[in-house]
Amino acid sequence: MNTSRRDFIRIGGQSAFILALGFSVTGKAKTLQKVTALGVEINPYIIINEAGKVTIFNPRPDMGQGTYQSLPMLIAEELEIPLEKIDIQMTDGSARFGSQMSGGSSSVRTRWIPMRTAGAAVKEMLLQAGANRWKVSITDCYAKDGFIINRVSNAKLSYGELVEEASKLPVPQKPRLKTWSEFTQLGKKSFRPDVTSKVDGTAIFGMDVKLPGMLYASIVHSPTIYGKVKSFSADKAMGVKGVRFVLKTERNFYHGPFSPDVELNQKARAKSEAIAVVAESYWSALKGKKLVQAAWSSEGAAESATSQYFNAAKAKAQSEGATYKDAAVGDFAKALQLSDYKIQATYQTPFMAHAPMEPCNATVFVQDGKVEVWAPVQGPDGLVAELAGYLGFKPENVKINVTFLGGAFGRKAYYDYVLEAAHISRQVNAPVKVIWTREEDIQQGPFRPGMISAMQGGIDNQGNVLAFEHRLNGASIMANVFKADMRGKIDPWAGEGISLEDSPYAFPARRNSFNWVDPQMPILWWRSVYASTNVFAQECFMDELAHEGEKDPLDLRLHLLKDSPRFVAVLNKLAEISDYRAKRKAGKSIGIAIARSFASIAAHAFVVEKQGAGVKISQIYAVIDCGFAVNPDNIVAQMQSNLVYGLSATIKNEITRNHGVIEQSNFHDYAVLRQGEIPDAVIHVMQNEEEPGGVGEPGLPPVAPALCNAIFLATGKRVRTLPLDLSSI
Amino acid sequence: MGIKKWTMPTYQLTINAKKHRVDVDSDTPLLWVIRDEIGYTGTKFGCGMGLCGACTVLLNGQPIRSCSTPVSAVKLTDKVTTIEGLSAGNAVQEAWIEAQVPQCGYCQSGQILAASALLASNATPSDEDIDNAMAGNICRCGTYPLMRQAIHAAAAKIQKTKKA
Numbered sequence: 001m002n003t004s005r006r007d008f009i010r011i012g013g014q015s016a017f018i019l020a021l022g023f024s025v026t027g028k029a030k031t032l033q034k035v036t037a038l039g040v041e042i043n044p045y046i047i048i049n050e051a052g053k054v055t056i057f058n059p060r061p062d063m064g065q066g067t068y069q070s071l072p073m074l075i076a077e078e079l080e081i082p083l084e085k086i087d088i089q090m091t092d093g094s095a096r097f098g099s100q101m102s103g104g105s106s107s108v109r110t111r112w113i114p115m116r117t118a119g120a121a122v123k124e125m126l127l128q129a130g131a132n133r134w135k136v137s138i139t140d141c142y143a144k145d146g147f148i149i150n151r152v153s154n155a156k157l158s159y160g161e162l163v164e165e166a167s168k169l170p171v172p173q174k175p176r177l178k179t180w181s182e183f184t185q186l187g188k189k190s191f192r193p194d195v196t197s198k199v200d201g202t203a204i205f206g207m208d209v210k211l212p213g214m215l216y217a218s219i220v221h222s223p224t225i226y227g228k229v230k231s232f233s234a235d236k237a238m239g240v241k242g243v244r245f246v247l248k249t250e251r252n253f254y255h256g257p258f259s260p261d262v263e264l265n266q267k268a269r270a271k272s273e274a275i276a277v278v279a280e281s282y283w284s285a286l287k288g289k290k291l292v293q294a295a296w297s298s299e300g301a302a303e304s305a306t307s308q309y310f311n312a313a314k315a316k317a318q319s320e321g322a323t324y325k326d327a328a329v330g331d332f333a334k335a336l337q338l339s340d341y342k343i344q345a346t347y348q349t350p351f352m353a354h355a356p357m358e359p360c361n362a363t364v365f366v367q368d369g370k371v372e373v374w375a376p377v378q379g380p381d382g383l384v385a386e387l388a389g390y391l392g393f394k395p396e397n398v399k400i401n402v403t404f405l406g407g408a409f410g411r412k413a414y415y416d417y418v419l420e421a422a423h424i425s426r427q428v429n430a431p432v433k434v435i436w437t438r439e440e441d442i443q444q445g446p447f448r449p450g451m452i453s454a455m456q457g458g459i460d461n462q463g464n465v466l467a468f469e470h471r472l473n474g475a476s477i478m479a480n481v482f483k484a485d486m487r488g489k490i491d492p493w494a495g496e497g498i499s500l501e502d503s504p505y506a507f508p509a510r511r512n513s514f515n516w517v518d519p520q521m522p523i524l525w526w527r528s529v530y531a532s533t534n535v536f537a538q539e540c541f542m543d544e545l546a547h548e549g550e551k552d553p554l555d556l557r558l559h560l561l562k563d564s565p566r567f568v569a570v571l572n573k574l575a576e577i578s579d580y581r582a583k584r585k586a587g588k589s590i591g592i593a594i595a596r597s598f599a600s601i602a603a604h605a606f607v608v609e610k611q612g613a614g615v616k617i618s619q620i621y622a623v624i625d626c627g628f629a630v631n632p633d634n635i636v637a638q639m640q641s642n643l644v645y646g647l648s649a650t651i652k653n654e655i656t657r658n659h660g661v662i663e664q665s666n667f668h669d670y671a672v673l674r675q676g677e678i679p680d681a682v683i684h685v686m687q688n689e690e691e692p693g694g695v696g697e698p699g700l701p702p703v704a705p706a707l708c709n710a711i712f713l714a715t716g717k718r719v720r721t722l723p724l725d726l727s728s729i
Numbered sequence: 730m731g732i733k734k735w736t737m738p739t740y741q742l743t744i745n746a747k748k749h750r751v752d753v754d755s756d757t758p759l760l761w762v763i764r765d766e767i768g769y770t771g772t773k774f775g776c777g778m779g780l781c782g783a784c785t786v787l788l789n790g791q792p793i794r795s796c797s798t799p800v801s802a803v804k805l806t807d808k809v810t811t812i813e814g815l816s817a818g819n820a821v822q823e824a825w826i827e828a829q830v831p832q833c834g835y836c837q838s839g840q841i842l843a844a845s846a847l848l849a850s851n852a853t854p855s856d857e858d859i860d861n862a863m864a865g866n867i868c869r870c871g872t873y874p875l876m877r878q879a880i881h882a883a884a885a886k887i888q889k890t891k892k893a
Contacts, residue, residue, distance in 0.1 A: 404833070
């Protein structure tokens with residue numbers, strides 16, 4: 001296992017002797033490995049050089065959810081080095097780093113053990129090197145703040161002084177991980193290393209990338225999303241100062257062409273045509289864009305409307321659909337038949353745009369069979385595969401530089417905008433920066449799918465719930481992003497937030513089912529995805545059953561969740577901080593909702609009071625159980641974030657489409673919450689030593705149902721279609 | 730399509746107390762002059778219609794939307810301040826760091842400049858004053874409560890410094 005100095009120097013472009021440690025991902029089992037020779041495919045999580053500089057490679061792009069800190073901190077904790085002494089580098093998408101996708105609130109919970117293990121292994125190697133140097137037992141040494149310290153003599157050696165010897169030692173495969181009580185960084189208030197640069201304007205987002213010789217491109221997209229260019233005139237645009245090229249380009253979707261031929265949809269990709277204006281400055285490109293005269297042909301999906309989609313979904317809701325195994329209990333039909341009262345309700349949620357503050361943009365240089373990208377993307381590994389396939393290049397000739405993401409919420413996991421920049425760069429032989437306008441961001445998708453939830457419940461004359469059914473009717477991300485054939489099948493992801501694990505109400509009989517409806521629109525994950533639509537219907541209908549059975553909504557939930565102690569603890573904490581059982585004056589009510597999603601449980605309480613023809617939100621309370629709280633301050637911040645994002649989607653905005661055209665275009669008609677439009681919430685993070693769950697999304701799903709349940713109790717009006725207008729209920 | 734040569738008008742601007750000459754069309758928004766010509770990229774593009782505030786800069790101390798302000802409307806005697814032009818260690822940015830306000834961070838330059846202008850004209854803003862002054866600046870990450878907290882903290886710190 002001896003390694004020549006030269007090998008170390010070659011790897012990672014480091015100028016000094018280094019210890020690089022990571023996981024081999026080539027074999028079946030992920031084993032810890034050193035960089036021992038050229039060609040060994042490992043994903044180096046940690047590099048320590050002779051100067052003692054520690055570099056940690058971060059495989060999860062930061063879009064505001066805090067991964068820039070949270071993942072390196074897992075290593076730093078075990079390695080006994082303060083986070084501020086660490087250089088953090090984002091991974092470049094190459095396969096040796098394994099999965100690099102920020103999504104599904106998965107970063108900390110999936111890397112919790114692997115990253116800590118890597119840090120602990122390096123620490124053990126450094127400890128052993130120190131022990132060898134001093135000829136003492138390893139137990140006579142400890143690590144602190146980047147030094148190995150000899151307990152007996154109090155001598156100390158820096159990690160840099162020991163790295164050469166440590167790198168020659170075998171890698172411990174099962175290093176001891178610290179216990180909860182030994183943590184000095186995790187679970188404590190800590191400063192995120194990206195904050196200062198985001199306060200003084202020096203943080204580099206995709207929008208801020210500038211390369212020598214770079215040209216700027218603005219794109220005229222099809223007004224109907226899927227149109228083809230019949231003809232266009234570039235004359236006026238070419239007359240704009242600084243405009244260099246006006247050329248045809250294309251937009252690639254992940255879904256097929258919405259053909260009745262399902263096999264064709266699984267093979268082919270839908271494409272639309274577009275016109276790019278390429279200029280020496282972005283303003284010139286934008287001016288030129290407004291002067292391009294184009295005629296479009298639109299047919300099929302390019303003519304569709306969201307109203308048609310919802311009508312189709314409501315029609316589908318009449319049939320039972322394919323049943324989810326993860327929520328099946330008893331014989332629903334029989335239990336419903338035996339119920340004293342049957343209750344039915346249909347809930348509708350709209351399509352949504354993500355509208356992150358930073359519109360989509362990408363800087364791409366295609367040159368000599370290679371491509372390099374500088375862009376805000378959620379998963380550089382997925383982008384490598386996309387670009388390699390699209391350009392016909394080998395994956396090793398695709399390099400991704402991940403910048404900070406100015407928000408994403410799912411949108412920047414769809415790389416259509418990067419492919420556009422590649423298509424244009426290849427044509428003009430220069431680095432090209434494509435910047436979408438806000439109008440394109442709102443009007444071109446991909447969108448969160450709107451859904452129809454058809455609910456049925458049966459109760460006995462004591463108010464006990466005997467039967468519960470949730471029929472999902474709508475679009476499938478598995479079909480429209482991953483080309484699965486959804487005819488007569490369930491989309492397993494579409495059932496999130498309402499499975500037995502996520503919504504463990506002890507109903508004697510229960511059924512969730514799915515009816516697929518083709519959306520004729522590009523769709524994608526949107527913060528908390530299907531949990532954002534499902535939980536609205538699930539938790540509002542719980543309140544409908546409570547009302548019909550004359551039960552208190554909290555008591556009904558506590559009763560049905562009595563075998564799920566973490567849910568009970570969350571509800572009890574919510575009741576305590578919100579003073580749930582307090583008598584409130586007439587017209588003022590408290591509504592609650594609870595759901596587990598992305599492995600964490602969140603519950604919210606909204607207090608509303610009647611105001612004119614509508615209601616006003618007077619207070620919000622929120623509780624999350626996300627297991628061990630890795631960064632408590634950031635968990636509170638993410639809860640606040642979910643309340644704002646979720647409430648915008650509940651009371652402010654929706655995407656509608658008519659004759660192929662999205663009817664909203666910018667923040668005037670796709671409004672979002674602003675300062676002063678939401679009361680500061682009281683937020684409680686449960687303290688426990690369970691494995692960490694997700695944080696970026698679980699706070700969103702209970703927002704809409706908690707508000708709507710409060711509205712019903714205050715006004716007697718049941719809101720079943722979102723968005724709602726608070727001023728007119 | 731060969732490389733064309735154009736002549737553009739010249740504008741002189743005072744940005745962050747430094748004079749700059751730029752050759753751009755008269756209708757070029759100040760935003761793109763600041764970002765692409767001068768290279769201060771802390772000022773962001775968000776909506777292009779003055780609706781979101783990501784492009785906020787100070788013009789003689791007043792917050793303006795640089796995406797909707799043509800360069801020809803700005804005189805050499807006008808003082809333009811971007812996020813890069815705030816004095817180091819100022820109370821607003823320090824309060825922002827202390828409260829760990831930013832999440833994605835993209836809107837924060839505009840938010841900080843709007844907050845700085847508020848505190849310059851109103852040393853002890855109420856919650857309502859904050860709502861009014863900050864309503865033009867959208868944050869999709871929802872850092873509104875933390876920004877409110879940071880503005881109050883900065884106000885208190887400025888008051889304390891003045892007394893001392």
